[in-house]
Amino acid sequence: MTAEWPLTLPASPLAESYAETAPDNVIRSAADQGPAKLRRRTTAAVRNLRLAYVLSAGQTEILDGFYLADLKGGTLPFQQAHPRTGDAAVMRFKAPPDYASLNGGYFRVTLELEILP
Numbered sequence: 001m002t003a004e005w006p007l008t009l010p011a012s013p014l015a016e017s018y019a020e021t022a023p024d025n026v027i028r029s030a031a032d033q034g035p036a037k038l039r040r041r042t043t044a045a046v047r048n049l050r051l052a053y054v055l056s057a058g059q060t061e062i063l064d065g066f067y068l069a070d071l072k073g074g075t076l077p078f079q080q081a082h083p084r085t086g087d088a089a090v091m092r093f094k095a096p097p098d099y100a101s102l103n104g105g106y107f108r109v110t111l112e113l114e115i116l117p
Helices: 055-070
Strands: 020-023 026-029 035-038 047-056 080-081 089-095 098-101 106-115
Touching: 047 055, 055 106
Parallel strands: none
Antiparallel strands: 020 047, 026 035, 047 106, 080 089, 089 106, 098 106
16 A cells, blocks of 8 residues: 555645656667667656645654655655646655755755656
8 A cells, every 4th residue: 555645744846846857768879870779778767856845843744754654764655646737646755855944933845756657
């Protein structure tokens, strides 16, 4: 059973923070003559996401618990709505959450995620 993104955390990231990279799934081989030969590396590749949220101190504790306990330090996948399409997507962390303090007990949290095929 795949864990679900906590309902007590925002569903949508900050718009200016959203970055998505399509899968890089091409192997390029030089040819003796003419253009390089291209082929797919695999039939399934991951999409990379970089997102940021503004969270209260309490919400950072929820995210920490989700990451450290529920996802066992980010080693397990979780399900969340894709921020661009709204479709259900299975994701996992590429790196631990990065917290930056803002004024008034709020934090800007940056996440690096990958969408699994």
